[in-house]
Each structure stands twice: as C-alpha cells, then as structure tokens.
Amino acid sequence: EPEVTQTPSHQVTQMGQEVILRCVPISNHLYFYWYRQILGQKVEFLVSFYNNEISEKSEIFDDQFSVERPDGSNFTLKIRSTKLEDSAMYFCASSGLAGGGELFFGEGSRLTVL
C-alpha cells in the first residue's frame, strides 16, 4: 500500500537554528499538508499546498515557516529560527482530492528544540 514517508523521525536542535523536515507524499497525490501536534494536545493544521503554492495557512504558520516542493517528489517544511515552543511532532499528509478527500498521514517527525 502506498504511504507517506517522513524524515527525520526525530531531530534535536538548538534554539535559533534552522530545521528542514522532509516528506515524500504518495506519488499521484496533488494536495499536501503539514500539521503539528504538541505533546498531549490535538493535531493542529499548519498549511496546505497545491499546484506549487500555498492554498491555506493557519495563524501558527508565520514568517518563520515556509514550505517547498523542490522536485517532483519531496515536500519540505522549513523553520527558519526555531523556538522552544516549536517542539512538537510534525505530520505531513497528502490527498488526491481537495477539501474533504481522505488524508494519508506520515508517521511524523519529532522536533525537540533545546
């Protein structure tokens, strides 16, 4: 069964450092998403991406965050200057349909900011 893969599974970084989280969505999907989950809290929407541009973004997704699809397969989330409160699990998801289509999630990348 096709799956979304994410790397790294866990990254530890110092406050102020740049971090790039990588995702390989399912190959024929067109819609891509990043979500964040702080330990013990709900899954929060960050951003959606379609046709090489951001479709929607949340209040969390400020100027420190950016997304990119540098080639035909990878979908990356960059945090320019990490803060302690960025420590969370970051989930990538992809879908073949917009809006109400089924989202396929990766296993997540755990980011720990010290």
Next chain:
Amino acid sequence: LAKTTQPISMDSYEGQEVNITCSHNNIATNDYITWYQQFPSQGPRFIIQGYKTKVTNEVASLFIPADRKSSTLSLPRVSLSDTAVYYCLGPQGNNRLAFGKGNQVVVIP
C-alpha cells in the same frame, strides 16, 4: 469558519459499542465529515467519511442527522486495540482541514 467540537475522554469495556459525537457548527453545504483514529506516536489514520444519513464500512458506522450539525461515530464491539484518540475533521476553508480536540477512548478488558 466551520468549527468542530468534541468531548474529551471515555472508557469502555471490551465487546461494547462505543459512540462518539462531534458538533459541526456552521458546516457548509458541500462539506464532508471525516473521522480519524490516532495511536500514540503515530500519524492519524482515516476511519470513515460521510455527507448525510448513515455510512458503514468494515471498521465503523457514521451517523449524520438531516441538519448535519453533528455526527456520531459508532465503533461496534470494541477491542483493546481500539484504544486511541478519535478525531472528527471538518473543512475550514478551501483546503484547510481542521481537527477537533479529539476523544480519548480507553478500552478496558
């Protein structure tokens, strides 16, 4: 924006039916209602999706009343492996799918 709200936690014995309800304030005409399951340290996993009335698959049933202001996920005869957090998901814009707070279901032997 549509808003989804859910209760927090519930315990259930093995073999029982579990029903979880979600409110969908201001749901739009074209919005579908989707439910996901999440185990600890894993990504959410799709369970079921519906638009109105009743939908059933091999895992669960989803009941949506005529006004579509709520939905109820029904898990028949739960087992220990059904212990997880269950989320309803609602669109909040063109391509923004937001999770509710989630409902922790703990299945007790």
